[in-house]
Amino acid sequence: MIPPTLVDAITYSSLLGIMTFGLTFVRITTGVWNVAHGAFVTVGAYVVFTCTNLIGGNPYLYLPLAFIMGSITSVIEYLLIIEPLRKREASTTLMLVSTISFDLAMLSIINIYADYLQNVFNLPSKNFIMKKLDFTLFEAPGIFWVSFMFLIAFVIVLYFVLHYTKVGVALRACVSNPALANITGINVIYINLLSWFISGGLAGVAGGLLPLWIQGKPIVGDSFLALMFCVSIVGGVEEIYGTVLGGFLVGFTQTLVTLGLYAIFGAAVIPYKTLIPMMILVLTLLFAPKGLAKINWKKMLKIAKIGGPSKWKV
Amino acid sequence: MKVLKVKNLNSGYGKLHVLFDINVECGKSEIVSILGPNGSGKTTLLNSIFGLADIFSGSIFFDGTQINGLPPHKIARTGLSYLPQADKIFEDLSVEENLKMAGYILDSRELKDSIDEALSLFPVLKNYMHRKAGTLSGGERQMLAIAMTLMRRPKLIMLDEPLAGLAPIICQKILEKIIELRDKLKIGILLVEQNAAKALEISDKCYVIVSGKIVFSGKPDQLLERGEVAELYLGMKSEVQNK
Numbered sequence: 001m002i003p004p005t006l007v008d009a010i011t012y013s014s015l016l017g018i019m020t021f022g023l024t025f026v027r028i029t030t031g032v033w034n035v036a037h038g039a040f041v042t043v044g045a046y047v048v049f050t051c052t053n054l055i056g057g058n059p060y061l062y063l064p065l066a067f068i069m070g071s072i073t074s075v076i077e078y079l080l081i082i083e084p085l086r087k088r089e090a091s092t093t094l095m096l097v098s099t100i101s102f103d104l105a106m107l108s109i110i111n112i113y114a115d116y117l118q119n120v121f122n123l124p125s126k127n128f129i130m131k132k133l134d135f136t137l138f139e140a141p142g143i144f145w146v147s148f149m150f151l152i153a154f155v156i157v158l159y160f161v162l163h164y165t166k167v168g169v170a171l172r173a174c175v176s177n178p179a180l181a182n183i184t185g186i187n188v189i190y191i192n193l194l195s196w197f198i199s200g201g202l203a204g205v206a207g208g209l210l211p212l213w214i215q216g217k218p219i220v221g222d223s224f225l226a227l228m229f230c231v232s233i234v235g236g237v238e239e240i241y242g243t244v245l246g247g248f249l250v251g252f253t254q255t256l257v258t259l260g261l262y263a264i265f266g267a268a269v270i271p272y273k274t275l276i277p278m279m280i281l282v283l284t285l286l287f288a289p290k291g292l293a294k295i296n297w298k299k300m301l302k303i304a305k306i307g308g309p310s311k312w313k314v
Numbered sequence: 315m316k317v318l319k320v321k322n323l324n325s326g327y328g329k330l331h332v333l334f335d336i337n338v339e340c341g342k343s344e345i346v347s348i349l350g351p352n353g354s355g356k357t358t359l360l361n362s363i364f365g366l367a368d369i370f371s372g373s374i375f376f377d378g379t380q381i382n383g384l385p386p387h388k389i390a391r392t393g394l395s396y397l398p399q400a401d402k403i404f405e406d407l408s409v410e411e412n413l414k415m416a417g418y419i420l421d422s423r424e425l426k427d428s429i430d431e432a433l434s435l436f437p438v439l440k441n442y443m444h445r446k447a448g449t450l451s452g453g454e455r456q457m458l459a460i461a462m463t464l465m466r467r468p469k470l471i472m473l474d475e476p477l478a479g480l481a482p483i484i485c486q487k488i489l490e491k492i493i494e495l496r497d498k499l500k501i502g503i504l505l506v507e508q509n510a511a512k513a514l515e516i517s518d519k520c521y522v523i524v525s526g527k528i529v530f531s532g533k534p535d536q537l538l539e540r541g542e543v544a545e546l547y548l549g550m551k552s553e554v555q556n557k
């Protein structure tokens with residue numbers, strides 16, 4: 001049997017990694033910190049909730065739809081706000097502020113939709129959880145297996161797409177040097193659109209998985225926003241794969257440290273558990289300002305092996 | 315026949331008017347230099363042709379088609395290539411990936427042939443195909459950048475200061491390659507260069523731009539004969555006297 005704490009930590013970390021990936025991805029491709037990223041997560045959660053309740057069946061069946069709806073929302077934001085602002089050469093700060101507006105608009109739309117579900121279909125749409133619909137495998141919940149396997153599969157697929165397909169290499173080219181990509185015949189807008197599509201879709205999938213693990217509500221995505229920023233910065237904002245590292249560091253530390261503190265101080269520490277990732281963020285910015293992915297691990301190991309012992313011998 | 319014709323071009327960035335009534339032409343198998351002091355608008359001219367600056371009035375024809383108003387990625391499909399002054403390679407990609415991206419619009423067969431042709435012109439790159447382009451030396455980067463501009467088999471390439479920051483021996487090699495492109499591949503070359511003496515050595519025609527206006531157009535010999543232009547705007551006093 002897998003220890004419940006480990007199940008919790010891995011599930012939490014995997015979900016964080018999946019939902020944050022898009023935030024880092026669009027930050028790299030278009031330079032935008034998208035505050036509305038949390039809304040895509042919420043959209044995914046409501047797609048799975050609605051379909052499971054109105055159509056029936058297993059919630060996992062509706063993840064592709066959650067991906068599509070998250071992607072569509074993301075593409076709408078890009079076309080409606082980001083691209084027009086980019087054409088006007090707006091600053092990244094202005095774009096960030098504009099994404100807050102989109103997030104607020106989405107929050108209103110989702111609340112209206114939740115009210116509609118509640119009034120018309122009598123569904124508990126403002127507070128729902130679907131743990132009962134999940135399966136169990138080796139005494140661990142399905143969400144644990146699915147989220148972890150999804151993250152691993154996604155990283156492998158992403159690696160192959162980015163390195164061995166024409167569009168994938170073009171995506172990396174746009175990240176490396178967008179101006180040059182444009183003059184070599186790559187349609188940068190199309191590539192940017194693709195990156196927003198993927199990022200919204202992944203957030204949608206993460207959102208679709210969330211109600212199987214925690215309570216879903218109209219602000220479920222936004223409640224993870226600070227954590228997502230933390231994971232992205234800790235992993236390294238210039239490095240796509242850093243998000244996975246960041247997700248696991250933040251997820252594991254938060255779960256394990258909270259548990260440790262709970263054992264010592266009791267339940268009073270639980271409301272303060274979000275301080276842990278913020279402390280990790282501060283420490284990372286102090287000691288590895290470019291994030292985990294940019295740390296020269298070879299050099300670190302060399303220092304640990306050679307530098308350390310010789311100093312102590314003296 | 316002139317492949318590139320720029321007629322009465324007025325352009326700049328936003329509200330900033332940089333170029334005034336510019337007329338420039340470049341033909342096949344011809345090297346045309348654009349010279350002038352810093353900040354005169356040479357790079358803006360290339361940016362305007364490639365759709366990277368705002369065009370206020372005038373027209374740009376390439377191979378008989380008007381290209382002003384087209385986005386850069388569409389201009390790249392017309393047979394015109396541009397080597398910018400800075401950030402001319404994808405540093406995070408391998409040399410092979412750089413070449414592939416430069417030939418993004420080609421199908422797989424054309425792409426393979428183009429890579430072979432580019433490598434035959436710059437054989438040194440064969441040794442670094444799987445190396446990250448950002449780790450190449452200055453000269454190797456420049457060769458890769460020029461190879462990239464050739465990937466789409468252009469009719470005309472625009473080079474913005476291809477000799478900047480390179481050692482004299484590498485400069486000479488690059489100049490030889492530029493001549494080779496004109497003579498062997500019959501490509502037209504629009505060359506912006508700070509090193510006026512070097513540019514004039516290989517040019518068939520030249521333009522001098524000062525404060526966004528053309529103050530001279532003609533053959534390099536004619537420019538050198540007009541010592542005041544060469545001396546005032548290009549700092550070529552000694553070269554003129556030497557000639």
